[in-house]
Each structure stands twice: as C-alpha cells, then as structure tokens.
Amino acid sequence: MIRKAVHADFPVLSKYYCEFDENGIDLFNRGPFSHLLVYEDNHEIVGFISYSIIYNRAEIEYIYVEEKYRKKGIASELLQFGIEDANTSGCENITLEVNEHNNAGIQLYAKFGFVKAAMRPRYYHGEDGILMIRELKKSE
Ligand SMILES: CC(C)(COP(=O)(O)OP(=O)(O)OC[C@H]1O[C@@H](n2cnc3c(N)ncnc32)[C@H](O)[C@@H]1OP(=O)(O)O)[C@@H](O)C(=O)NCCC(=O)NCCS
Secondary structure, eight states: OEEEOOGGGHHHHHHHHTTTOTTOOOGGGSOTTEEEEEEEETTEEEEEEEEEEETTEEEEEEEEEOGGGTTSSHHHHHHHHHHHHHHHTTOSEEEEEEETTOHHHHHHHHHTTOEEEEEEEEEETTEEEEEEEEEOOTTO
C-alpha cells in the first residue's frame, strides 16, 4: 500500500535515507512543493519516494526500497504513483538526477521512459550524475 508519510514514519525513513547521505536530512521539511510517500507491507515501511511538483515542473528526488524487498516491483509502483501525480497536476515533464554508477536506478528509470538529457559532472561527491527526463502525456 502506498500512503502519505506521517511523522511517526520519521525514524525508519531517516534510517533508509542514510543510504543517500550518512549525515541525514529532514525529509519532512523540504517545503510545500515536496511529496513524501511510503510503501507499507504488512504494517512495515519497506520503501519511500520523495518528489516535488513545482507548478509545471516535477522532479524525483529519492526513491528507495529496503534491500530484502527489492526486485518485487515496489519501486515501480512508487515511481508510477509519482508519474501519475505529476501528470494529473499538469506537469509537462519529470526530471531527476542519478549517479552514473547506479545501474539499478538507471535501469529503473529507463524502464519508465526516462532518457538521458545531460551529464552533471561531480554531482555526487565527485562522481558524475546523469540528468534524465521523461515527457508526460495527458492520457496517463
Ligand atoms: C533502485 C531501487 C529503488 C529499485 O527498487 P526495486 O523495488 O527493486 O525495483 P523494481 O523491482 O520495481 O524494478 C523495476 C526495474 O528496475 C530495474 N532494476 C531494479 N533493480 C535492478 C538491479 N539490481 N539491476 C538492474 N536493474 C534493476 C529493472 O529494469 C527492473 O525491471 P525488471 O524487474 O523488469 O528487470 C532499489 O534498488 C534501491 O532502493 N536502491 C538504493 C536506492 C537507489 O539507488 N535509488 C535510486 C536513485 S535515487
């Protein structure tokens, strides 16, 4: 089940977020344009997605699935949710940055129609990022 994150989810989300940045971040205070959703399986949070919708622009910020729940389609469901939300909000496209060495992430995004738009040199602590974009259609 995908649902909006609530403050009680904070400890588990902070733990998961450490995979992106060991210093942590307050995922709940990213501003009014930010959306934070969790994937719950049997009352356990096993993944999350964070994205922003700023008028006609959408950006996927983070997507994460707990290791033992990977390869079961959970990230796909979360990403599809974000894409549909951006689409119904009237966004023209969705962008994201992904580490050039993150094969799982790149494959996931490619599967959902994201294509490489530009490189972001040294975007991730010295490693390059890839800017990916997906155009949106009103019918989705
Ligand atoms: C990337 C990540 C979110 C994928 O989650 P997941 O729930 O396992 O993904 P899904 O099961 O929905 O897989 C969908 C597609 O993603 C791709 N994919 C997922 N894991 C992959 C892997 N280990 N290697 C290559 N491709 C992979 C495949 O194209 C897959 O489609 P397929 O099953 O038809 O082959 C997960 O590995 C993760 O949390 N990684 C750490 C955080 C991260 O890197 N996030 C992305 C950048 S923000």
